[in-house]
Amino acid sequence: MFMTTKTLVLASGQCSWRGCIFCGYSKTEPAPVNMARQCADLDRLFVEGGFDELKIFCSGSFLDDRQFTPEFRRRLARKCMDKHVPLTVESRPEFVTAEALGDFEGVEFTVAIGLETSDPALLRKLNKGFTPDDFARAADLLHSKGFRVRTYLLVNPPFCTDVSGSIHDSVAFARKYSDSIVVINTLPHGKTPLLDMWLAGEWSPLTKKEFFDVVADMDGVEKDAETFRFIPTFPREYRRVIRGATEENLTHPHYVVWQDWLQRFYEPPKWARVALFLPCSAKKPYSKSKTHSLVWSVVKRFRGVHRIVVSNPGVIPIEFDDHYPFNAYEWDEREETPEIRKRYVEMNAERVKKYLQAHAYERVLCFLKYSETYEAVKRACDELGIPLRNALSKETYERFKDEGNPLFREEALEELGNALREILG
Ligand code: SF4
The missing domain is CATH 3.40.50.10630 (Uracil-DNA glycosylase-like)
Incomplete structure (x- = not known):
């Protein structure tokens, strides 16, 4: 059976962390949080309907109160429950708390977490601001509530000395905690330290072919070679x-x-x-x-x-x-x-x-x-x-x-x- 997925990109606030060296999304000017407007848009979306699955991207964390108020999240959860619409959002692990998850009881709910790599030292170099243990704790909490975990991993992040070994280790780790995994080709994006590293010749992106060669033997994993239309762009x-x-x-x-x-x-x-x-x-x-x-x-x-x-x-x-x-x-x-x-x-x-x-x-x-x-x-x-x-x-x-x-x-x-x-x- 085919699902009609509606994907919403909601500009609201700004990622509270903003530190990951490869991330350009969090560097843009914060979009003002306008809850009344968000609620009105949400109501209209559900009146119009035409979808049976909803995904929300927000350049940060949907479960972060600074980006989305609990009222808005509860309103969305109620609508998804009433209409039996599965919901997927993105969040950093520190916002995955029992309190935040309580609002989604009864919803077919998935939280996508950008783990990037299971290597703690590499994660530190990427300035991710959390550890693989933090991810594991959030994943366990989600599962204990009957929710699902979707994990993003980066192929060829900077400072990675063994591209293939590193992503294979990360996938093996993530499989223990995830219901779905997406491996993503690292590309230079926006005004980021990663762009500076490419300009300095300290790192370079993999082509689609190189990416697919690295991940060829991975079964049951989604493969994303180009998350945005990649062309050299300078701020x-x-x-x-x-x-x-x-x-x-x-x-x-x-x-x-x-x-x-x-x-x-x-x-x-x-x-x-x-x-x-x-x-x-x-x-x-x-x-x-x-x-x-x-x-x-x-x-x-x-x-x-x-x-x-x-x-x-x-x-x-x-x-x-x-x-x-x-x-x-x-x-x-x-x-x-x-x-x-x-x-x-x-x-x-x-x-x-x-x-x-x-x-x-x-x-x-x-x-x-x-x-x-x-x-x-x-x-x-x-x-x-x-x-x-x-x-x-x-x-x-x-x-x-x-x-x-x-x-x-x-x-x-x-x-x-x-x-x-x-x-x-
Ligand atoms: S990758 Fe995610 S957590 Fe890291 S700065 Fe970007 S939006 Fe924030």
């Missing part, structure tokens, strides 16, 4: 315009984690058949620049062309051109030294190579002046044995290179159109 206070033709503007940690994400997590669009490598532009986002507008006027006539910019932040698929930091850096060619040009080629050859190793395209094309960016893309393709065609011919480049940007020339754009026509018909 406002982290962002800045990165300026200058410098080593920092090649290897800034914000670029490094993006390149890591593009190589290990990103999936190019399904329609992308041809990788078309393009130069960056002083104007950001790139797609608003003259070069990219002209290129788009040609490319839009064909299906399957994926535009990919190569610049000092690395490889940038065009769909990210208005994402930080790709829309917030400046690299002045007049500041370039022979040494920094050499580093630019080295860095980008490596990044293009890793990108192409991770993502297979039918053909690789570029539309680039015969300069450092072309040299980097060419080197990457040569090392991979991938034929590279520059849609801008050497002849056209030589002919116009002293008269402004040769990529703006009608002849060059015609060559781009011809190259795409030959490949895509």
Whole structure:
């Protein structure tokens, strides 16, 4: 029999602990507790109906009086009991008390607890603020009242030196106390110490494949590889315009984690058949620049062309051109030294190579002046044995290179159109 589950995300107050180093939810501004409104919403929800199971998420603890008043909890419990609706909420163990549970007598009630790991030392490093014994006590109390326990565990938390051993030990421990277990891939989230660790190269997330490899042999356990749409995101206070033709503007940690994400997590669009490598532009986002507008006027006539910019932040698929930091850096060619040009080629050859190793395209094309960016893309393709065609011919480049940007020339754009026509018909 299928259950219709209603999931409510209730913004109310703020987690009382707020200390777990991987948690971004608790760092947001506390939502005011408005009990009258919550009660009215609750009444409406049960009048509308259409569900036979209810789950409540609240970025903290539903059983914490600072987030939800006992009156509200009792009102909810009564409604769930009257309508025979099973209820699942989340809570830290210290709020799982006989008094709080007394309100849910007669309800098919489950409390989900984020244990994360059964290793007390690791739990301390994660600054979880409770021990596995605290979890066990809460679980025993819940069971003694006839309620159920759902346990969340993290795969690959920071400071974990044996990812597989640690999660297997944790699952074995949690099985003794849980009615259901969810193993969750640890991902960097919001403004957290975990994000700082990723930026400092001290920790990195597992890909979906790596995650499923680790948990492959676990039966009777729910597996959650991506709890939110994971993409490198930097809180406002982290962002800045990165300026200058410098080593920092090649290897800034914000670029490094993006390149890591593009190589290990990103999936190019399904329609992308041809990788078309393009130069960056002083104007950001790139797609608003003259070069990219002209290129788009040609490319839009064909299906399957994926535009990919190569610049000092690395490889940038065009769909990210208005994402930080790709829309917030400046690299002045007049500041370039022979040494920094050499580093630019080295860095980008490596990044293009890793990108192409991770993502297979039918053909690789570029539309680039015969300069450092072309040299980097060419080197990457040569090392991979991938034929590279520059849609801008050497002849056209030589002919116009002293008269402004040769990529703006009608002849060059015609060559781009011809190259795409030959490949895509
Ligand atoms: S993981 Fe849970 S307990 Fe820890 S800070 Fe976040 S909301 Fe609070």
